[in-house]
Amino acid sequence: MYICVCRGISDKQIEAAAQQGITSLEELSESMGVGADCGVCQGHACQVLEAIARQKAT
Numbered sequence: 674m675y676i677c678v679c680r681g682i683s684d685k686q687i688e689a690a691a692q693q694g695i696t697s698l699e700e701l702s703e704s705m706g707v708g709a710d711c712g713v714c715q716g717h718a719c720q721v722l723e724a725i726a727r728q729k730a731t
Contacts, residue, residue: 676707677705680706680710687718691721691725701718
């Protein structure tokens with residue numbers, strides 16, 4: 674599913690970035706541009722990052 678429509682970035686791409694060490698929206702924005710345009714996706718992107726962080730913690 675697309676999370677950032679402006680940049681065409683999917684949840685799977687965000688998950689992959691999180692697996693590679695991205696831990697914050699700021700890092701995600703710097704590396705992929707997520708949330709840098711209209712910003713509507715920021716909440717959903719954070720949810721994906723948090724879900725991956727929870728998975729890593731277990």
